[in-house]
Amino acid sequence: MKKTLLFLIILFQIALLTGQNNFSFVFLPDLHLQPDSIPVEKKFDRIAKQVNKLKPDFAIMGGDMIYTAKNVNEKKAKVLFDFMDIKFQQFKMPLYYTMGNHEIVGVLAESGMEISHPLWGNVMYEKLYGKRYQSFTKSGWKFFLLDGIKIREKERDYTSGVDSMQIEWLKNELIQMDNSMPIVVVIHTPLINPKAIRNSQFQVLSAKSEAVLNLFNDYNLKMVLQGHNHVYMNLLINGVHYISGGSTKYDTNPGNDGFLFVKIKKNVEEIKFIQTSAFTR
Numbered sequence: 001m002k003k004t005l006l007f008l009i010i011l012f013q014i015a016l017l018t019g020q021n022n023f024s025f026v027f028l029p030d031l032h033l034q035p036d037s038i039p040v041e042k043k044f045d046r047i048a049k050q051v052n053k054l055k056p057d058f059a060i061m062g063g064d065m066i067y068t069a070k071n072v073n074e075k076k077a078k079v080l081f082d083f084m085d086i087k088f089q090q091f092k093m094p095l096y097y098t099m100g101n102h103e104i105v106g107v108l109a110e111s112g113m114e115i116s117h118p119l120w121g122n123v124m125y126e127k128l129y130g131k132r133y134q135s136f137t138k139s140g141w142k143f144f145l146l147d148g149i150k151i152r153e154k155e156r157d158y159t160s161g162v163d164s165m166q167i168e169w170l171k172n173e174l175i176q177m178d179n180s181m182p183i184v185v186v187i188h189t190p191l192i193n194p195k196a197i198r199n200s201q202f203q204v205l206s207a208k209s210e211a212v213l214n215l216f217n218d219y220n221l222k223m224v225l226q227g228h229n230h231v232y233m234n235l236l237i238n239g240v241h242y243i244s245g246g247s248t249k250y251d252t253n254p255g256n257d258g259f260l261f262v263k264i265k266k267n268v269e270e271i272k273f274i275q276t277s278a279f280t281r
Helices: 002-019 038-054 074-088 123-129 164-175 209-214
Strands: 023-028 058-061 095-097 134-138 141-145 149-152 157-160 182-186 220-226 232-237 240-245 258-265 268-275
Touching (some): 023 038, 074 123, 220 268, 232 268
Parallel strands (some): 141 182, 182 220
Antiparallel strands (some): 023 258, 134 141, 258 268
16 A cells, blocks of 8 residues: 555656646737727637637737837827737736837827826836736746837837846846756847848847847757747747747738747747638638
8 A cells, every 4th residue: 555655656746747847838929909990809809719729828928919009198008908908808828918119108209298207108017017027937947028128218219129227137037047947038029130031121130139148148048039020930049949929910911920839848849830810811
């Protein structure tokens, strides 16, 4: 009896250890939800249903979840965020959000908001959804969700890049980590621009890309997940996947319309791009 019990305990521990690094998630960039667009809403409903069928452990939103808060006041922005909150209730798994350029409130002068307004810029987003950059762990993997939007107050616009505050935060986070732990970096604006692959007018590295990526030189970086350009790209460089996740936006070009489904099994990644045109026509 004791031998049987000991054997069962050992089997349970083995199962627990082997299952620790097995999980899945979806990456959904550029949803562009609009309460006044029936086509966008219908497409989202079908996508949410498809995501639920996959039964991922969690979903990461890749920014530009709404369209758009940058040129409206806080009242109109709240309507957009409220609509997003309602639609996201369809998902049957935990959600993690990434800051996008359409989530910054009233930044453009046409919004009529003053820079001094307490909800201007990224403040409203943070009050509603927490810090604009954050990290979490899942089954021995570390995820960093970065804010790749730099607001320029004087110009009343924005550009891409990672601010010095986040760089220092990343350094402190990494110092406390085991450098063998697998890492995923998520950012809306690309660190490696997919448009530069076929058009020399675009720079391959965006502002501060090198400063960010170099932080991970002595660590086990596995994936960089990006959005913004509505272009699907999966580059494998020195064992790291640099992936632009396409877009679930309504009128995305064929071949780029979709989202990522990632399975991790024993620390090995299986990455699948699922085109939405197959089930949203």
